[in-house]
Amino acid sequence: MxxxxxxxxxxxxxxxxNYHCYRYYVLDSPVISDEEYDRMYFHLKExxxxxxxxxxxxxxxxxxxPPLDKFEKVKHSEPMLSLDNAFxxxxxxxxxxxxxxxxxxxxxxxxxVEPKYDGLAIELTYVDGLLSTASTRGDGYEGxxxxxxxxxxxxxxxxxxxxxxxxxxxxxxxEVYMDIADFELLNKEREKKGEQLFANPRNAAAGSVRQLDPxxxxxxxxHLACYGIGSVKGVDFxxxxxxxxxxxxxxxxxxxxFNKATGIKTVINTxxxxxxKRHSLPFETDGAVVKINSFKLQKxxxxxxxxxRWAIAYKFPAxxxxxxxxxxxxxxxxxxxxxxxxxxxxxxxxxxxxxxxTLHNWDEMERKDIRIGDxxxxxxxxxxxxxxxxxxxxxxTGKEKPFPIPSHCPVCGSKVVREEGEVAVRCIGxxxxxxxxxxxxxxxxxxxxxxxxxxxxxxxxxxxxxxxxNFVDIFKLKKEDxxxxxxxxxxxxxxxxxxxxxAKHTTLARFLYALGILHVGEYASKLLAKxxxxxxxxxxVKTERIxxxxxxxxxxxxSVSEFFNDPKNIQTLNELKSLGLVITNPDFEGIESVKKPxxxxxxxxxxxxxxxxxxxxxxxxxxxxxxxxxVSKNTSYLIAGKEPGSKLQKAQSLGIKxxxxxxxxxxxxxxxxxxxx
Numbered sequence: 001m002x003x004x005x006x007x008x009x010x011x012x013x014x015x016x017x018n019y020h021c022y023r024y025y026v027l028d029s030p031v032i033s034d035e036e037y038d039r040m041y042f043h044l045k046e047x048x049x050x051x052x053x054x055x056x057x058x059x060x061x062x063x064x065x066p067p068l069d070k071f072e073k074v075k076h077s078e079p080m081l082s083l084d085n086a087f088x089x090x091x092x093x094x095x096x097x098x099x100x101x102x103x104x105x106x107x108x109x110x111x112x113v114e115p116k117y118d119g120l121a122i123e124l125t126y127v128d129g130l131l132s133t134a135s136t137r138g139d140g141y142e143g144x145x146x147x148x149x150x151x152x153x154x155x156x157x158x159x160x161x162x163x164x165x166x167x168x169x170x171x172x173x174x175e176v177y178m179d180i181a182d183f184e185l186l187n188k189e190r191e192k193k194g195e196q197l198f199a200n201p202r203n204a205a206a207g208s209v210r211q212l213d214p215x216x217x218x219x220x221x222x223h224l225a226c227y228g229i230g231s232v233k234g235v236d237f238x239x240x241x242x243x244x245x246x247x248x249x250x251x252x253x254x255x256x257x258f259n260k261a262t263g264i265k266t267v268i269n270t271x272x273x274x275x276x277k278r279h280s281l282p283f284e285t286d287g288a289v290v291k292i293n294s295f296k297l298q299k300x301x302x303x304x305x306x307x308x309r310w311a312i313a314y315k316f317p318a319x320x321x322x323x324x325x326x327x328x329x330x331x332x333x334x335x336x337x338x339x340x341x342x343x344x345x346x347x348x349x350x351x352x353x354x355x356x357x358t359l360h361n362w363d364e365m366e367r368k369d370i371r372i373g374d375x376x377x378x379x380x381x382x383x384x385x386x387x388x389x390x391x392x393x394x395x396x397t398g399k400e401k402p403f404p405i406p407s408h409c410p411v412c413g414s415k416v417v418r419e420e421g422e423v424a425v426r427c428i429g430x431x432x433x434x435x436x437x438x439x440x441x442x443x444x445x446x447x448x449x450x451x452x453x454x455x456x457x458x459x460x461x462x463x464x465x466x467x468x469x470n471f472v473d474i475f476k477l478k479k480e481d482x483x484x485x486x487x488x489x490x491x492x493x494x495x496x497x498x499x500x501x502x503a504k505h506t507t508l509a510r511f512l513y514a515l516g517i518l519h520v521g522e523y524a525s526k527l528l529a530k531x532x533x534x535x536x537x538x539x540x541v542k543t544e545r546i547x548x549x550x551x552x553x554x555x556x557x558x559s560v561s562e563f564f565n566d567p568k569n570i571q572t573l574n575e576l577k578s579l580g581l582v583i584t585n586p587d588f589e590g591i592e593s594v595k596k597p598x599x600x601x602x603x604x605x606x607x608x609x610x611x612x613x614x615x616x617x618x619x620x621x622x623x624x625x626x627x628x629x630x631v632s633k634n635t636s637y638l639i640a641g642k643e644p645g646s647k648l649q650k651a652q653s654l655g656i657k658x659x660x661x662x663x664x665x666x667x668x669x670x671x672x673x674x675x676x677x
Contacts, residue, residue: 002053010053013044017059030199031390033320033377034286038085060306071144071210074135077171077231080123081140082306083289083313089268092290095312096264099292102301102309108263109292112240113270114255115278116287116313117225119177120206122150124226129166131158136209149209150176152218154632155253163250171230172252178205179282179630182221187360191423192519197364199389200379201284223283226252239293248653256281256646260293271314278316280645282630287315320379321354322392323347328359328372328403330410332434335518336426338416340365340403342376342388349380357386361423362405369393373400409434436470437463439516443471446614447522448514449503453496461485471514472572474500475579507622508535508585518559526621527552528560529587535573538564586622596624597668604628606648607641609661616661623668631656639664 020037023029030037041059048054086092100106121137134150135143150156153176160166178186183201190197198204208220226247229237237243247254257274261267271288278285292298292310301309323344330338340359347354357378359365368391370376375395376388406416409427411434418425427435440459444451454474462468467481477500482493506514509529513522520528531549532538541564546557563569577583603620605613605627616639617627631638631650638651638658651658659667 002051006047006051007053010044010047010051011055013040013047014055014058017041017044029203031377032392033322033379033389035320036377038087038315071146073138073142074133074145075142076123076135076140077125079140080121080137080143080173080230081303081308083311084304084307086290086312086314092268092271092312092314093264095290096267099301099309103297109297110260110262110294111264111267112244112258112291112293113261113267113274114227114258114289115225115274115281115285116289116315117175117177117255118200118202118284118286119175119225120202120209122146122174122176122209122224123230124150124156124172124174126160126167126170126172128168129160131156144210146209148214149211149217150224152214153222153224154634155224157251160250163246165235167232168234170232170235172226172247173228173230174224174226174253176205176209176222176224177201177283178208178220178222180284181282181629186220191360191364197360199387224253225255227255227289237295239295240291241293243295251654253650254653256283256649275316282646285316286319287313289313319349320377320389321347321349322375322377323354325370325372325374325376325388328365328370330406332409332411332427332432333438335516336432336435338406338409338425338427342370344376344378347378349378349386352380354378354380354386357388359388362425363423365403371400371402373397433463440468440471440474442516443514444474444503445514448510449506450510451496451503452499453492454499458487458496461487470572472575472579475504475576475581504580505582505584507587508532508583509587511535511581511583515563517563519556520560524552524556526587529585530589532585533588534585535577535583539570539573540565596622598623598625600624601636602626602628602634603637603639603664604631604635604647604651605639605641606651607644609639609641611661616664637664637667 017040020032023031045060048060086095096109099109123135124131125133133145134147135145137143151158178201180201183204186204187197198207205222208217208222211217229243237246241260244254244258259270261270267290274288290312298310303309325342326345327343328340329343330340332338340362341356342359343356344354359370368388370388370391375392377390377392378386379389380386405425408414409416409432412427412432414427414432416425416427437459441456443449444454465485467477468474479493479497482488482496509526512520512528513525527549541561543557543561546552546560547554598620603625605616609616620627628635631647631654633654635656638647638656639661640648640658641661
């Protein structure tokens with residue numbers, strides 16, 4: 001007879017785990033860390049095994065969570081199983097021992113090792129070589145039909161090609177994911193629109209695939225990594241590595257890292273190498289997946305209730321932590337937006353001490369109900385940027401205090417406003433020190449006028465000494481002024497003066513970006529430069545004129561028009577030109593323009609080149625080409641320098657032409673010669 005207290009503890013754990021499973025898999029809105037969930041799960045499993053009391057709805061008895069009702073349901077021909085987890089190398093060694101014992105062999109087993117992608121599991125069903133259905137994992141037996149959404153992901157083949165035998169039916173499994181940089185950009189865009197932010201790239205990928213409107217999914221930069229097989233008819237595979245080679249030859253995207261390893265010691269060494277490289281990967285990975293390579297041995301080992309006996313997921317040390325919010329304050333950016341941020345009791349996450357984190361905006365704080373004094377779960381997204389992902393409300397004492405929207409700027413004391421329909425809270429003080437300094441820092445930044453030596457510390461120093469009050473004052477600095485300041489000697493002072501002189505010669509696109517016009521980033525600046533021959537053409541421009549430019553919306557158009565219709569701004573711009581500023585516009589595509597050497601070509605760079613990457617990308621854009629950040633089937637050339645990254649492997653798998661920097665210069669020379677004939 002089971003003890004009543006034990007029974008109640010098991011029932012409570014089942015209820016809580018099912019709730020968190022629902023939050024994680026169905027709502028894409030977790031409220032506890034993965035580490036805490038795993039701890040609760042294994043405690044439940046220990047109690048069930050010890051007392052032989054298992055509830056029918058226990059999470060140990062199912063694969064995942066039920067699918068949402070908003071899509072048609074699809075039954076999987078073979079279950080999409082979860083993987084058992086290993087949290088130490090000892091766990092991996094035990095997994096190897098168990099496999100050998102069940103196989104009745106002491107021979108070293110050949111394994112495969114690949115990254116564990118943090119995304120949404122997907123099954124692609126192909127009938128006679130054509131994509132028939134794409135479905136989510138759901139509860140492992142039945143998922144959601146997301147075919148139209150998956151078709152918007154450009155890396156997903158709609159037809160199997162380049163293989164000698166096309167299978168009659170094949171289920172290909174993989175993970176839809178989002179790169180860290182694209183996730184951060186998406187959240188910035190959502191923040192500007194006042195939309196709810198995604199907690200991490202996994203949530204962003206899942207939320208994007210589960211859109212009812214495929215057009216929305218198409219705007220998200222999603223990727224797919226294929227790594228598994230379900231039901232198959234018409235073609236035979238002997239091993240995981242053979243299947244992966246087939247996937248590559250059939251034009252399917254595969255994991256960025258895939259190795260065969262004979263013996264568990266080699267597996268562990270391979271995982272160590274992968275962990276060293278994980279920081280350079282563009283996507284989030286929280287571990288490595290280890291599989292027995294031979295399909296014959298996989299079949300012999302079979303499956304347990306919840307997971308296969310022939311595979312295991314090794315989890316890297318957790319990059320989440322639990323800490324307390326000591327205080328919440330507001331910081332003021334260059335556009336006057338006030339952003340709340342939390343100050344924590346210092347906590348180590350993934351070997352780095354974290355003591356503060358942005359809270360994004362007051363809507364986000366209200367949604368998560370974040371208060372001063374709260375105990376929170378903090379995650380380092382992409383192992384770099386810390387975020388508060390959840391409040392542990394059970395640990396509240398009643399002394400926690402909300403942090404309301406301030407009525408006045410925390411820096412200058414000016415009035416704070418919030419425009420209708422926006423999440424942004426702004427200081428409207430024209431002479432707010434925080435904004436002035438941030439605007440100067442932005443004006444001198446690499447993507448703008450690129451004034452080397454005019455970083456945050458020097459701007460702060462010049463401002464405190466009264467040498468600069470706006471970015472016009474940059475061009476009034478004199479060498480003798482600098483020599484009176486700490487940190488400046490003859491050489492460093494002259495270097496900065498030289499850098500300022502060099503910055504006087506710039507392009508219209510760079511200059512427009514440097515001005516820091518609200519909503520106008522690098523891309524919008526280039527669009528404006530393509531459509532306006534010189535700076536003066538923008539003076540007194542009407543909103544309607546800018547709206548004629550494709551890809552520029554109402555907010556940007558209004559912001560640009562307001563800026564160039566302000567007499568004070570025009571006075572400032574004329575003053576800059578009187579100080580010797582020369583603005584050219586190689587991007588203009590009006591009547592006077594001619595076809596440029598690299599028109600229609602897309603380039604991606606990997607590795608170290610003889611010149612800084614931003615200079616090479618700028619040259620590509622000036623000559624009419626497009627400098628992309630990631631390799632796709634639309635890439636014309638990959639420029640490979642020293643120590644190339646994972647882009648090289650992707651380019652090779654897609655058959656993209658790979659060239660050196662010298663060959664790139666040769667292409668420019670060749671196109672220029674052709675254009676002269």
